[in-house]
Amino acid sequence: MQIKKLSIIMPAYNEERTIHLILDRVKNVDLLDGIEKELIIVNDHSSDDTEGAVKRYQEANPELNIQYHSHEVNKGKGAALHTGISKATGEFLIIQDADLEYDPQEYNDLLAPV
DSSP: OOOOEEEEEEEESSOTTTHHHHHHHHHTOOOGGGOEEEEEEEEOOOSSSHHHHHHHHHHHOTTSOEEEEEOSSOOOHHHHHHHHHHHOOSSEEEEOOSSSSSOGGGHHHHHTTO
16 A cells, blocks of 8 residues: 555644644654655644644745644543544544654654555
8 A cells, every 4th residue: 555645643732832843843754755744733722822833833834734723622632633533634644742752753663664
């Protein structure tokens, strides 16, 4: 099976100050065999300006395929994941927390066996 698109689901809650850092890391990863990245950010009703930070990033990086969705009330990480997964169009998906816990440079390690 040829993978054409990887959906990257990113739940976000109060990540205004740091979300641009993880978005840069995702942007800078070149996936194996030219696989396209689809980044789906789900803001779980942050009380800071996470939405503004994402919108500014989208405007500054129009070449990056970013979908932005937000919850009108806080529903929790699981609900944010469900929202993101329901919007995904890639053959495979990865969960990428908006904090800096997971390294996007490891995406290719996960894709290689497939």
